[in-house]
Amino acid sequence: MMIGRFLRSGFPGSFILIESSSRLQLLQIGPHIIHSPLVLAPMAGVADLPFRRLCRRFGAGMAVTEMLTADTSKWDSQKSRFRLPVLDEAEPRVVQIAGAEPAQLAEAAQRSVELGAQIVDINMGCPAKKVCKRAAGSALLREEKLVAEILQSVVKAVAVPVTLKIRTGWDLQTRNAMAIARLAEDAGIQALTIHGRTRACLFNGEAEYDTIAEVVDGVDIPVIANGDITSPQQAKAVLAHTGAAALMIGRGAQGQPWLFDQIKDFLNGEAPSIPTRREVVAVILEHLSAMHEYYGETMGVRIARKHVGWYLQKLQIERTHRKAFNQLPGSEQQLEFINQLLLITNNNKQEIAA
Numbered sequence: 001m002m003i004g005r006f007l008r009s010g011f012p013g014s015f016i017l018i019e020s021s022s023r024l025q026l027l028q029i030g031p032h033i034i035h036s037p038l039v040l041a042p043m044a045g046v047a048d049l050p051f052r053r054l055c056r057r058f059g060a061g062m063a064v065t066e067m068l069t070a071d072t073s074k075w076d077s078q079k080s081r082f083r084l085p086v087l088d089e090a091e092p093r094v095v096q097i098a099g100a101e102p103a104q105l106a107e108a109a110q111r112s113v114e115l116g117a118q119i120v121d122i123n124m125g126c127p128a129k130k131v132c133k134r135a136a137g138s139a140l141l142r143e144e145k146l147v148a149e150i151l152q153s154v155v156k157a158v159a160v161p162v163t164l165k166i167r168t169g170w171d172l173q174t175r176n177a178m179a180i181a182r183l184a185e186d187a188g189i190q191a192l193t194i195h196g197r198t199r200a201c202l203f204n205g206e207a208e209y210d211t212i213a214e215v216v217d218g219v220d221i222p223v224i225a226n227g228d229i230t231s232p233q234q235a236k237a238v239l240a241h242t243g244a245a246a247l248m249i250g251r252g253a254q255g256q257p258w259l260f261d262q263i264k265d266f267l268n269g270e271a272p273s274i275p276t277r278r279e280v281v282a283v284i285l286e287h288l289s290a291m292h293e294y295y296g297e298t299m300g301v302r303i304a305r306k307h308v309g310w311y312l313q314k315l316q317i318e319r320t321h322r323k324a325f326n327q328l329p330g331s332e333q334q335l336e337f338i339n340q341l342l343l344i345t346n347n348n349k350q351e352i353a354a
């Protein structure tokens with residue numbers, strides 16, 4: 001594989017052939033035409049600006065921010081400040097908000113748009129206790145009337161497209177994704193992401209795609225399938241099974257943001273491009289520098305440990321080295337460590353599996 005081809009990645013206009021519908025599809029959300037219907041999932045503590053940028057460069061057609069509380073009085077906090085939209089991010093800029101009160105969510109949506117959001121996504125999929133205790137996130141799925149009020153209120157409040165992210169339901173007995181999808185369509189929601197688990201499932205077991213397929217058949221808005229997509233083969237299988245308009249990928253991209261390009265290759269009938277260790281090291285260095293710059297020294301060094309841990313795991317670097325990386329106190333040492341990575345292992349040409 002050519003280094004240039006690998007590093008270039010994600011150029012606009014690279015359409016994907018989705019065989020299940022035997023026609024070319026691209027994802028349209030309002031005025032936004034998304035050429036690569038592969039979306040980086042919102043992941044609090046993971047899908048920050050540096051990671052979103054990297055994934056976009058490696059073929060993700062859209063990347064959603066980490067969830068931002070709908071309580072705008074908290075947007076001055078350090079946590080929220082790093083989650084606000086920035087204008088120099090690739091378009092369309094998608095900001096996810098989480099809350100439970102229609103008026104508060106509407107205001108948060110307006111503020112997001114003022115700051116640069118081009119699509120507002122509403123989180124009704126997160127099972128986190130902190131969110132659910134306030135009956136936000138996936139806890140809302142139990143309250144269909146409130147869901148409708150929220151959706152109508154946010155759609156009315158902004159001129160940009162509003163999208164929704166849900167799970168298949170509250171628990172295995174209450175899989176009401178179809179009912180919520182119809183409410184969403186009626187309210188003017190322009191795309192719906194479904195994580196193929198219920199709220200009660202948390203992250204246990206395997207995602208199921210039957211419910212997603214049913215919703216794809218039952219509504220006319222684009223449905224984005226999500227859950228456990230970690231390889232090009234799995235991506236193809238989920239597309240074929242669900243007929244979804246797009247795929248959303250979360251944990252699968254951790255430590256391998258090039259997964260999006262690999263999926264594109266595979267869906268286009270080509271062998272997925274596999275980065276060499278040297279190329280991976282170059283990506284880690286770039287990612288590290290971006291985190292140091294975005295968060296500053298102290299926070300940047302801390303956040304980098306998690307991402308580098310995933311890269312090193314994928315590279316099958318010994319645990320002792322991974323532990324050693326976590327002990328490093330500063331950005332310079334972190335960069336130096338990764339620079340030395342090619343020496344740690346004596347096989348520079350070794351390739352990592354897709």
Ligand SMILES: Cc1cc2nc3c(=O)[nH]c(=O)nc-3n(C[C@H](O)[C@H](O)[C@H](O)COP(=O)(O)O)c2cc1C
Nearest residue numbers: 041042043044066067123195227228229249250251
């Ligand atoms: C660390 C982490 C943080 C997450 N944060 C959010 C979030 O902020 N908003 C949201 O809607 N979903 C969130 N999710 C759920 C993901 O968007 C996605 O639905 C889920 O991980 C399933 O997709 P995957 O199997 O591709 O990871 C989070 C998941 C993880 C693992």
